[in-house]
Each structure stands twice: as C-alpha cells, then as structure tokens.
Amino acid sequence: MSISSRFAVAIHILSLLGMNKDQVNTSEWIAGSVNTNPVVIRKITGYLKNAGLVHVRPGVAGASLARDLSEISLLDVYKAVQVVPENELFGIHDQPNPACTVGRNIQQAIEPLFATAQLALEKALGNVTIADVVSNILERERLRSN
Amino acid sequence: MSISSRFAVAIHILSLLGMNKDQVNTSEWIAGSVNTNPVVIRKITGYLKNAGLVHVRPGVAGASLARDLSEISLLDVYKAVQVVPENELFGIHDQPNPACTVGRNIQQAIEPLFATAQLALEKALGNVTIADVVSNILERERLRSN
DNA sequence: GTTACATGTAATATAATATGTTACAGGTTG
DNA sequence: CAACCTGTAACATATTATATTACATGTAAC
Numbered sequence: 001m002s003i004s005s006r007f008a009v010a011i012h013i014l015s016l017l018g019m020n021k022d023q024v025n026t027s028e029w030i031a032g033s034v035n036t037n038p039v040v041i042r043k044i045t046g047y048l049k050n051a052g053l054v055h056v057r058p059g060v061a062g063a064s065l066a067r068d069l070s071e072i073s074l075l076d077v078y079k080a081v082q083v084v085p086e087n088e089l090f091g092i093h094d095q096p097n098p099a100c101t102v103g104r105n106i107q108q109a110i111e112p113l114f115a116t117a118q119l120a121l122e123k124a125l126g127n128v129t130i131a132d133v134v135s136n137i138l139e140r141e142r143l144r145s146n
Numbered sequence: 147m148s149i150s151s152r153f154a155v156a157i158h159i160l161s162l163l164g165m166n167k168d169q170v171n172t173s174e175w176i177a178g179s180v181n182t183n184p185v186v187i188r189k190i191t192g193y194l195k196n197a198g199l200v201h202v203r204p205g206v207a208g209a210s211l212a213r214d215l216s217e218i219s220l221l222d223v224y225k226a227v228q229v230v231p232e233n234e235l236f237g238i239h240d241q242p243n244p245a246c247t248v249g250r251n252i253q254q255a256i257e258p259l260f261a262t263a264q265l266a267l268e269k270a271l272g273n274v275t276i277a278d279v280v281s282n283i284l285e286r287e288r289l290r291s292n
Numbered sequence: 293g294t295t296a297c298a299t300g301t302a303a304t305a306t307a308a309t310a311t312g313t314t315a316c317a318g319g320t321t322g
Numbered sequence: 323c324a325a326c327c328t329g330t331a332a333c334a335t336a337t338t339a340t341a342t343t344a345c346a347t348g349t350a351a352c
Contacts (some may be wrong), residue, residue, distance in 0.1 A: 062298085105283040113279070124262055239338095
C-alpha cells in the first residue's frame with residue numbers, strides 16, 4: 001500500500017500557487033488542474049493552512065502562499081498533510097506474546113530501527129523544496145516546446 | 147496510514163527461527179508468539195519462502211532459515227513481504243489536467259524526488275540485519291533479568 | 293442589506309486494503 | 323491408513339482513501 005496521494009496533490013497545489021501568484025486560485029480552479037473535486041482541494045488546503053504554508057479565508061476566493069516556495073520543503077508538506085501518523089511510518093503488530101523471549105522484546109527492539117529508516121526518508125524529503133519542483137516543471141515545459 | 151505490520155511480523159518470525167534453530171517451528175507455534183492466526187503466519191512464511199529466505203515444505207512441520215541471520219537485511223524482508231508496491235512508496239494522483247502547465251508535468255517532476263526518498267529509506271533498511279535484531283532482543287532480555 | 297459566490301465541514305457512498313478466520317485440498321511421516 | 327502439517331481459497335470485518343452532496347458561514351460588491 002502506498003502513501004496517500006494527498007501528499008502529491010498538496011505539492012501540485014503549492015506549485016500552482018507559486019506559478020500563479022497574480023491570479024485568484026479558487027478551489028474549483030485548482031481542482032480543474034488536479035482533476036478532482038473542489039472539496040478535496042479545500043480539505044488539503046486546510047491542512048496547508050494549519051501548517052502555516054498558505055493563506056486562505058472563509059468567504060474570500062483563492063488561496064495564496066504564506067512563504068516563498070524556496071522555503072517550503074517537501075518534508076514540510078509531508079508533515080502538513082499528515083499522510084503518515086507521527087513516528088509510525090511502519091506498523092507494528094500489537095500484543096505479541098509476553099511469555100516468549102522474542103514476543104516480549106521485539107517491539108522495543110524494532111522501534112529504533114524503524115525510526116532510523118523513517119528519519120532517512122524524512123531527511124531526503126527535507127532536502128528538496130517546492131521551488132525545485134517548479135524549476136523542474138518549467139524545465140520540462142521548455143523541453144516540450146522544442 | 148502506516149506500512150503493513152506484515153513487515154514487523156516477518157521480522158518477528160525470522161527472529162524466532164534464528165533463536166530456535168533446534169526446534170520445530172510450526173505455524174501454530176509461531177502464531178502463539180506473534181499472537182495471531184496460524185494462517186497469517188503461513189501466508190507470510192510463503193512470502194519469505196518465495197524470496198529464498200526460509201525453507202518450508204507442504205506437509206512437513208516447521209519452517210527454518212535458508213540463510214544465516216547475518217545475511218538477511220531488513221530490506222530483504224521488506225521486499226520479500228511486499229508491503230509496498232515496487233517503486234511506489236508514494237502514491238501519485240493520476241490524470242492531472244494536461245491543459246495546465248503544472249498538470250502536464252507534475253508527475254514526471256515529482257517521480258525522481260519520491261524515488262530518491264524511497265531509496266534513502268531502503269538504504270537504511272539495508273544497513274540492518276535480523277542478526278542485529280536478535281542481538282538487540284537478547285541484550286534487552288539480559289537487562290530484564292537484572 | 294441583500295445578492296452572488298467562496299470557503300469550511302459534516303454526512304454519505306464507494307472502492308480498496310489489512311487482518312483474521314473457516315474450510316479444505318494435498319503432502320508427509322510413522 | 324492415521325495423524326498432522328502446509329498451502330490456499332473463500333469469506334467476514336474493520337479501516338482507510340477518495341469522491342461527492344449538501345449546507346452553514348463568511349465576504350464583498352452593488
């Protein structure tokens with residue numbers, strides 16, 4: 001099973017906001033680019049707002065960036081949209097048998113190992129910003145027109 | 147959402163097999179330690195068998211290691227039990243709008259970034275073996291008895 | 293202040309998935 | 323043959339992701 005595409009959609013949204021700073025980006029308009037329902041966009045935008053990444057206000061059309069794209073890492077977005085429960089990228093089976101040596105120690109033995117792997121993932125996400133994503137998009141667009 | 151605990155259970159199983167090499171480890175016995183149904187164990191053991199990590203035969207009681215524990219990394223197990231579709235740790239929304247600059251480039255722009263993060267995760271998992279896990283378990287067990 | 297329109301959010305529908313369980317077919321050993 | 327195990331299909335249940343409808347609330351323009 002994969003990590004929710006909500007993460008990818010959030011990146012899509014932020015890229016749009018960065019490229020259309022002078023436009024009014026309504027949830028319906030964004031939904032048209034992402035190809036989903038406006039409510040889905042509003043929900044995700046809500047996560048981004050709570051994380052302080054975008055500005056949105058009830059009744060006022062459009063979302064806008066709260067920070068420069070170069071100051072929003074993929075990790076910021078990843079955490080904002082909560083696609084993975086905090087420190088629980090890897091699920092652990094609960095209630096192993098305490099009467100067994102392995103059973104009564106496995107959870108604590110595994111936990112730090114999983115945490116290390118998770119941190120490696122997060123560090124990689126922290127090394128990239130949405131500005132990088134937009135640069136990449138623009139580069140690809142340039143190549144298309146040739 | 148977290149990665150299936152099937153991964154953690156598989157580590158549990160292999161740890162058991164390593165610590166009880168002289169015993170006959172039936173699916174029912176293992177299930178008792180993991181605290182689940184024997185069929186679940188047999189299913190996971192099947193994955194491990196397909197990956198060449200354990201020996202099991204229809205009709206013959208017990209599973210056993212096909213390799214030394216020090217030669218089974220968490221990454222081997224992770225891949226064996228297929229808790230994540232190949233190269234798709236991160237889900238991507240499909241069919242973004244091709245009429246939009248972002249829509250028609252976002253997938254290809256994001257893909258390599260996600261791949262890099264995924265590789266970082268896998269590399270971390272590759273650095274640890276089941277032997278390390280068992281050592282950790284034994285160390286914790288020693289501390290308990292003091 | 294009322295009209296038009298946008299966001300926020302609850303409620304619901306549907307599909308996919310994880311986990312557990314029953315049932316049983318087929319293999320192996322004594 | 324008898325006892326027992328693994329492999330696996332079939333099914334139940336719970337959880338989750340995504341989409342959708344409906345509507346309450348906020349804002350701005352006229």
